[in-house]
Amino acid sequence: MKKIIFCFLLLLGCATRQDLIGLEQHIVNLHERVSRLEKTHVKDLEKRVKKLETTIKTLNAISSRQVDLLVQIDSLQTALNELNGKVEETTYQLEILKENLNKDIENLNNQIKDLQKRINDQISRLEKIEKRLKIIEREKQIKRGKTEKQLYQEGLAYARKGKLKEAIKVFNQFLKLYPKSNLAGNAQFWLGECYYSQKKYEEAILAYQRVIKNYPKSPKLPPALFKQAKAFLKLGDKETARILFEQLIRKYPKAEEAKWAKNELIKLASPELSTQ
Template identity: 35%
Template sequence: MMKLSQTRLAAACLALAAWLPLQANAGLLSDDEARKAIIELRAKVDAIDRDLKARIDTKSDKTAALDMLNQHEQTMTEIARLRGQIEELANHIAQTEKRQKDFYADLDARLKKLEPQQQTIDGRQAEVMPSEKKTYDAAMDVFKSGDYKAAASALQDFVRRFPTSAYAANAQYWLGNAHYAQGDFKNAIAAQEVVVANYRDSAKAPDALFNIASSYRDLNDKKAQKKALQQLIKEYPDSSSAQAAKDILAKLK
């Protein structure tokens, strides 16, 4: 009877030793399956431990007890090895979860770079793509540096690439200023006329008309200058540029 019990025990231990390493192969398991395998593995380890201790406690024969003790020590060694596999599997799950979190965080950051962003432009809220803002800011940085020729090129490129952008009116306005700063009054007028024609509701429209008048002044065309100032006063009477236009008209008479 004792021999039969030992044989069954050995068979059970062998089956467990063969089954458990297969379950510890984390690369073949999903996280849920891995967690389930850990729970089942721990339960079987504890059951074997309790069973062996119970068997040793009930044996009166010293030889049988020593034999069972040896088996117990071998099993405990195997249990220690399997617990190491459990720790590896748990560590694999933790690393997998961290990689997933990092992946989704990176994906979210990438998506935000492709989504429109709220910006305040001349006191108005507007949605612009990050690429629009980056290109516009770069062009304005060139303008502020005093390189008006390069700024004109950059601003012209912006309005060509983003004609419907919320920054388009401002870019067109500063394009006119870039031409004016170079003494190119005809192109300055042409650029500002686009602002007046295409972006009449823009906050830059009154200033564009004022700059048109200033360019005509520098071209010694007083008639065209007065016409631009009168148009400014008529179409944008409440603007600060209109008040300045009134003062200049009074001096021209």
């Protein structure tokens, strides 16, 4: 070791001043280089630290949002549980309501059946009473000396004299007592005529319709169909009247009323004639 130091001193002694200056400059350069390296390294470390700090902040923010999200999810789960509870309660209440409603419906159906039975019994009883009253009225008419034909003639006489209210009353009485009489269709037709004369065209139409429906073999059917069409004309229903006139001509072409119906159709086809 001593030999090495000695040699070093010997070398120093031999070194020129210029070498010393170069060495000193080299040392300075080394110091500057080390300093620059240190600065560069420090800056790099600072950047990495800042980056780490930013990353940590980001992670903290994400963590905070995750916490908030977990809180919200927990809150939603609680609300969902409450809602499920309400749904179950509502479903239970609806089942009870449905059961009670079914019981009420069953009770009402039983009451309706019972009421229908009582109504049917009352109707049956009233029908029996009505039949008995018809028999009694018929017996009264016989006792008064009025036969079926006499009662019809009485109504016809009232109608011809213009005593329409009395005629309507008698014809209704006749139809009530003798609904299956050979003169029933005639009586029904004259009822329509009385209403027509009173300008009660709706009632007249219904009366003529009963002739058409209930007494299809009555000789009064063609005139009933014609007068029904005329009643519709009076009410301003030309289309229905036209259909009825055509029906009359088609079904009863040889009837006198068919000729009249053809004339009416001519009038309907010509506005000038239809206003006359």
